[in-house]
Amino acid sequence: MGCTSSRIKPNPIVKSRHLETRIPIDTPEKIAIHPGTFIFHKTWNINKDYDLGPVLGQGAYSCVRIAVNKLTGHERAVKSVKKDRLTKDMQTYSKFFAEIDILRKIDHPNILRLYEFYEDSKEYHLITEILKGGELFEFIIASGVVSESIARHFMSQILCAVNYCHKHGIVHRDLKPENLLLEKRSPMSTLKVIDFGASVLFEGERMKNKYGTSYYIAPEVLKRNYNEKCDIWSCGVIMFILLAGKPPFSGRSDMEILSKVKKGNFSMSGPEWIDISDAAKNLITNMLKYKAELRYSADQALNDQWFKQSSDTISKPLPSIIEKMKNFNASEKLQHAVLTFITSQLSSKEETKQLADTFKSLDKNGDGKLSKEELLKEFIKNMSEDEAQTEIQRIFNCVDMDMNGHIDYSEFLMATMRKESLINKRNLETAFKMFDIDGNGTISANELKNILGDNIESLDGVWEQIISTVDQDGDGQIDLKEFKDMMVNIFNQKS
Numbered sequence: 001m002g003c004t005s006s007r008i009k010p011n012p013i014v015k016s017r018h019l020e021t022r023i024p025i026d027t028p029e030k031i032a033i034h035p036g037t038f039i040f041h042k043t044w045n046i047n048k049d050y051d052l053g054p055v056l057g058q059g060a061y062s063c064v065r066i067a068v069n070k071l072t073g074h075e076r077a078v079k080s081v082k083k084d085r086l087t088k089d090m091q092t093y094s095k096f097f098a099e100i101d102i103l104r105k106i107d108h109p110n111i112l113r114l115y116e117f118y119e120d121s122k123e124y125h126l127i128t129e130i131l132k133g134g135e136l137f138e139f140i141i142a143s144g145v146v147s148e149s150i151a152r153h154f155m156s157q158i159l160c161a162v163n164y165c166h167k168h169g170i171v172h173r174d175l176k177p178e179n180l181l182l183e184k185r186s187p188m189s190t191l192k193v194i195d196f197g198a199s200v201l202f203e204g205e206r207m208k209n210k211y212g213t214s215y216y217i218a219p220e221v222l223k224r225n226y227n228e229k230c231d232i233w234s235c236g237v238i239m240f241i242l243l244a245g246k247p248p249f250s251g252r253s254d255m256e257i258l259s260k261v262k263k264g265n266f267s268m269s270g271p272e273w274i275d276i277s278d279a280a281k282n283l284i285t286n287m288l289k290y291k292a293e294l295r296y297s298a299d300q301a302l303n304d305q306w307f308k309q310s311s312d313t314i315s316k317p318l319p320s321i322i323e324k325m326k327n328f329n330a331s332e333k334l335q336h337a338v339l340t341f342i343t344s345q346l347s348s349k350e351e352t353k354q355l356a357d358t359f360k361s362l363d364k365n366g367d368g369k370l371s372k373e374e375l376l377k378e379f380i381k382n383m384s385e386d387e388a389q390t391e392i393q394r395i396f397n398c399v400d401m402d403m404n405g406h407i408d409y410s411e412f413l414m415a416t417m418r419k420e421s422l423i424n425k426r427n428l429e430t431a432f433k434m435f436d437i438d439g440n441g442t443i444s445a446n447e448l449k450n451i452l453g454d455n456i457e458s459l460d461g462v463w464e465q466i467i468s469t470v471d472q473d474g475d476g477q478i479d480l481k482e483f484k485d486m487m488v489n490i491f492n493q494k495s
Contacts, residue, residue: 025458028333028466033401035344035410036104037337037452038434039114046118046125050078061085061092066130071430072346076115077130080123095197100126102170102196107344107408108368109356110161112181112194115345129349133182133189136238140177143187145245145272148280148306150187154180155239156307157191160360162235163298164368165199166228173211173221174198175234177241183349190356202228214257215247219264220292229292232301236287243280244272248288264290279306302366321358321416322382325395328415330490334466334478336401337452338431338487342422343413346430351421352413359412369406372396423487432483442477443467 025031046052046067053066056077067078086093103114118125133139136154140146146154158180165172172179174195182189198211208224211217218233220226240248248266251257266288268281283306289295296304330336360366364374372392379388399407399415407415414422435443435451445463453463470478470486478486 025453025456025462028462031333031452031456031458031462032403033333033336033340033452034408035107035113035340038341038345039104040116042116042118043120044118045120046078050076050127052078061096067127071433072426074346074348075130077128079126079128081125082123084122086124096124098199099196102199102201103128105168105170106165106196107410108161108164109359109409110157110190110192111164112192113344129192131181131183131192131194133184133186135178136180136182136191137177139182139185139187140241140245146187146242148243148277151239151242151280152307152309153188154191154242155235156302156366158193158235158238159298159302160363160366160368161193162231163302163366166231166298167367169201169203170196170199171202171207171228172196172199172231172234174213174216175231175238176213176216177238180238190353214254214261215249217258217261218292219262219290222258222262227292229295229297232287232295232298233292235298235301236284239280239287240266240268240284243276243284244268244270246272264288277306277309279304279309282306299365299367321355322379324416325399326391327491328395328398330398330414332466332469332486333452334448334470335486335490338428338483339414339422339490340401340410341431341434342427343417344410346427347413347417347421351417355413355416356409358416359409362412369404369408370412371406375407419491423490428484428487429480432480442475442479443483444477 042049049071050067050069053068055063055065057064062079062081064077064079067076068074069076081096086096100114100117103112106114112131113129115127115129117127158175162172162175172193174197175193179193179195181192181194183192184190200207204227207226207230210221210224212221212230212234216234216237218226218230221230237248249257249260251260268276268284273281283296283301283304286296286304287301330339359370362370362374362378364377372389375392375395376385376388379392382388383391395415396407399411401411401414402408432443433439435447437447437450445460445467448466449458449460449463464476467476467478470482472482472485
């Protein structure tokens, strides 16, 4: 901010919606940076920042349309919800905000990415990535049945997303083909899980509230006594439909369908199953075990023999990826923050598609994050084990921005994207404007605290220390030239 209040522009305050912490922050090194840090709650009219396009879909409470960011030119989807309709139904109201909070915590290539959240006098607007391939449901209707290879391609993505959610204490509770969107209308498309409105955070406790859709709901949910394995039942139903072209529990009404679900009896003996492998049937059976304690976990499902039969397993890295990670050397907290913002908010699908595939091939256990052990398996192909362990520790020190002991998806992108994609003129100027809240052409310690330190306890000296490492002329603020020099230095420094 400027030195005097008269220089501050009368814009509404932008509030960060990232996770709260009560751990006192007394050094920059203790500040955790993650994509949710930059999912802001903006309290001005969305038309200031986006050109709104045609409607993609309409629901009882909301509509979804195409939107183009005026600053970056990026195409997004915007889900708009009328406030008056939402507040009339408090259950729907709470589900809406629960979805925002859960999406802020998620960072996975097979889960819809939330970018920001607007609120004006009449509506709420969620800005997300745009997916033009339609629903998996529409793909099934058009295809009838799919080959095991295509089913494997989709099921591995669904289960990877579910496994990630369960490892992070999130239960979706409404998995169905309508809530699975494709990036493009292709049997080999990337798939994303959407609609976390029924989701809930759990810590091992049993859940009681009944959520779900008749064809896909687990029997224990109907009994109002269930855990995260209700999602695995839904995955079993989806896989059954992909291979058979019909659900395992059907009927002429919801009541008839739910009656069959309660009994849990299904058959894979019809003519549509003749050419389906025993391994596929076995996986479905293990995901549709009536007793949840006997049912597969997401982790077990991903390690099932059926997935090991794949002939198109990606075996990337990839000396070039390892080399990029070795050359990554962001040491300053503000560098970390800027790169996280760029990779999570400004990178395009074209820039990240191959890296997303590489990330998933490195993620051997499918939990949506990379451990030191997973990286070690690749690094020792190119160097000694001692060298690999030393290099991996250095990479973790640079890349593990949220200090959770793993490299998450956005952190991986940050360390492996091309320099030209990360720190081009447009990205740096967009990032600078994001930090320069009052628009006066400089970034102050107070502005850094507003963006990176909202909802955390910290000493003022922490933010002044971050400024001082970049402030070349000693005026206590960071101008655009100092900001750009700081970012270019990431690639000029040697390990």
